[in-house]
Amino acid sequence: MHFDAVYRHLCYLCGESDIAEDLCQETFARAIVSIAKFRGDASLRTWLCRVAVNVAREHWRKNGTQRKLKDELGGLAPYLGLARDVEATHMDHVRSKVLYAVLGTLPNNLREAFILRDLAGLSTDEAARQLGISAGNVAVRAHRARARIERELTARGWMDTGGAP
Amino acid sequence: MNKNNHEGQGDPRRMDVSEWAQAPTEVTPKAGPHADFVDVVQRAHAHDPRRVPQNMIEEAAVLLTDKVSEINTTHRMSIPLAIFVASARRRVEYMAAQRMLAQLPPVPRRRAPPLRIAATLAMAAVTLILIGVAHDPAQAWSRLLTGGSHQAQQTVDLAATRESAKAMGTEQVRAQRPGSAVRAGALQEVDLAQPRAQLQAQAQTNTETGLLAGPDTARGNDRHPPQRIAHRKPGRSLAHSPDAREPRASNRVPHKQTRSERLRDLDAKAQALWREGELEAAERSFRRVIKLAGRGAIADLAYGDLFTLARQRGAPGDESKLWRQYIRRFPHGRFSDDVRAGLCRRANPSSAATCWRMYLDQHPGGSHAVEATRSLSDMQRPPATDDGGVRP
Numbered sequence: 135m136h137f138d139a140v141y142r143h144l145c146y147l148c149g150e151s152d153i154a155e156d157l158c159q160e161t162f163a164r165a166i167v168s169i170a171k172f173r174g175d176a177s178l179r180t181w182l183c184r185v186a187v188n189v190a191r192e193h194w195r196k197n198g199t200q201r202k203l204k205d206e207l208g209g210l211a212p213y214l215g216l217a218r219d220v221e222a223t224h225m226d227h228v229r230s231k232v233l234y235a236v237l238g239t240l241p242n243n244l245r246e247a248f249i250l251r252d253l254a255g256l257s258t259d260e261a262a263r264q265l266g267i268s269a270g271n272v273a274v275r276a277h278r279a280r281a282r283i284e285r286e287l288t289a290r291g292w293m294d295t296g297g298a299p
Numbered sequence: 300m301n302k303n304n305h306e307g308q309g310d311p312r313r314m315d316v317s318e319w320a321q322a323p324t325e326v327t328p329k330a331g332p333h334a335d336f337v338d339v340v341q342r343a344h345a346h347d348p349r350r351v352p353q354n355m356i357e358e359a360a361v362l363l364t365d366k367v368s369e370i371n372t373t374h375r376m377s378i379p380l381a382i383f384v385a386s387a388r389r390r391v392e393y394m395a396a397q398r399m400l401a402q403l404p405p406v407p408r409r410r411a412p413p414l415r416i417a418a419t420l421a422m423a424a425v426t427l428i429l430i431g432v433a434h435d436p437a438q439a440w441s442r443l444l445t446g447g448s449h450q451a452q453q454t455v456d457l458a459a460t461r462e463s464a465k466a467m468g469t470e471q472v473r474a475q476r477p478g479s480a481v482r483a484g485a486l487q488e489v490d491l492a493q494p495r496a497q498l499q500a501q502a503q504t505n506t507e508t509g510l511l512a513g514p515d516t517a518r519g520n521d522r523h524p525p526q527r528i529a530h531r532k533p534g535r536s537l538a539h540s541p542d543a544r545e546p547r548a549s550n551r552v553p554h555k556q557t558r559s560e561r562l563r564d565l566d567a568k569a570q571a572l573w574r575e576g577e578l579e580a581a582e583r584s585f586r587r588v589i590k591l592a593g594r595g596a597i598a599d600l601a602y603g604d605l606f607t608l609a610r611q612r613g614a615p616g617d618e619s620k621l622w623r624q625y626i627r628r629f630p631h632g633r634f635s636d637d638v639r640a641g642l643c644r645r646a647n648p649s650s651a652a653t654c655w656r657m658y659l660d661q662h663p664g665g666s667h668a669v670e671a672t673r674s675l676s677d678m679q680r681p682p683a684t685d686d687g688g689v690r691p
Contacts, residue, residue, distance in 0.1 A: 141398055142391065145395050146391050149390075151397070155398070225386065226386040226389050226390050227386075229386035230383075230391075233383040233384065233387045234387065252376065252384060253384055253391075284376070292379075292383075293379045
């Protein structure tokens with residue numbers, strides 16, 4: 135029942151369907167093991183999404199995302215001069231990859247706040263519930279994340295062209 | 300302001316106060332102000348094409364195609380970043396939609412063990428042979444047995460075999476091999492004295508050779524009956540003869556191998572744990588071996604290891620419990636002699652005599668028979684008195 139929601143959530147968190155699939159399985163496996171810890175304070179879906187965030191954090195930690203995505207970001211530079219008549223889907227793909235690569239360079243706390251608040255479009259309260267922090271903290275982190283992403287995109291030349299390849 | 304009220308008047312900036320007073324004061328909740336963002340950017344571009352390039356108009360158009368919710372959450376960020384976010388969203392939603400529309404994955408199928416595949420192929424080959432010999436079974440029969448080819452000697456027609464077996468009545472044995480030639484109705488001859496491993500190897504060889512046998516192999520000139528034929532009680536069907544049970548046993552070979560491999564691994568693991576001093580973990584592994592092996596020889600041996608472990612851990616209570624468990628499972632096991640003696644040694648004085656008697660009944664020539672006899676005689680001797688004499 136909650137699989138689709140958790141899967142979508144993980145897609146937002148990691149940006150890759152294959153990884154999201156794997157992490158989704160892991161999320162449910164952990165949920166089964168620790169279902170006794172679910173106190174019913176929040177909805178089951180929120181609790182599952184919170185478990186998913188923890189699983190994603192672990193994935194980021196294990197995979198040394200920051201260094202890898204910095205390399206990937208450098209590899210995407212050739213797309214900067216891409217003709218504007220490129221298919222919209224492909225442009226989405228490239229932009230998405232760039233954004234996730236930049237997100238990978240951020241500290242986890244800023245990254246997850248930005249993803250949940252700005253990318254996944256959750257309300258501040260919902261994002262705060264999932265991250266286990268206050269709503270104000272979410273807002274501050276998301277704001278800082280935005281600033282850093284824009285700075286990074288500008289430094290790498292993606293903002294000069296208006297963010298479009 | 301009601302713009303229409305001003306139309307038709309000389310100066311649109313002038314307004315009749317009375318009309319204004321009569322104008323409805325309620326705000327009609329038709330729609331909020333709708334800003335055409337693309338139009339704004341286009342006008343800005345017309346004013347200063349250098350500061351507002353053409354691509355910004357396209358980006359504005361992209362933004363407007365996004366959902367309202369996206370715009371609501373992207374208003375806090377700059378337009379270029381909002382474009383990135385919108386693209387990422389579309390991609391993620393696309394991925395999620397793809398996943399939701401995907402069919403259920405097929406149920407993973409277990410790969411058939413190679414032996415089973417070979418056996419199936421052998422059955423197919425034998426079926427072909429039988430189709431080939433169906434026209435003249437006797438001729439094919441003799442050709443198969445005396446034609447010089449190994450597979451021909453082992454693959455014969457079942458009906459013909461039954462007749463020959465009745466006629467000859469020799470002391471040969473027959474063993475059917477499931478999944479090989481015999482299962483399809485042919486007969487295979489195996490010496491009972493052959494060890495099991497050899498039989499299995501032969502079964503595999505037969506399976507392999509069965510693949511090579513074609514309909515032509517089944518035809519020959521020699522009409523001699525088989526040299527080795529089945530030995531069975533007259534009037535008893537092949538399927539119910541003791542030998543006919545052999546195929547079922549051999550059919551279980553792959554399963555047994557898997558189980559024995561597991562048992563071997565578990566046993567090795569237990570031994571390794573023991574060597575490392577992980578006594579409790581080793582004990583758990585040995586218990587798993589026992590559970591898996593049931594009443595097999597490996598379980599019997601594993602009990603021996605458990606006895607030693609219990610002694611090593613210094614738990615005599617556990618040891619006695621294990622012994623009783625062992626005797627229940629293996630009343631005639633390899634340690635039953637020692638275990639019974641051990642139980643008798645630890646028995647209450649009231650029941651020790653009975654225990655030793657039972658021991659002597661079950662193990663008259665047992666390695667503790669002398670001790671049993673001595674204990675019994677000691678128990679029957681009257682207790683010594685204080686003055687060193689014997690109480691009557």
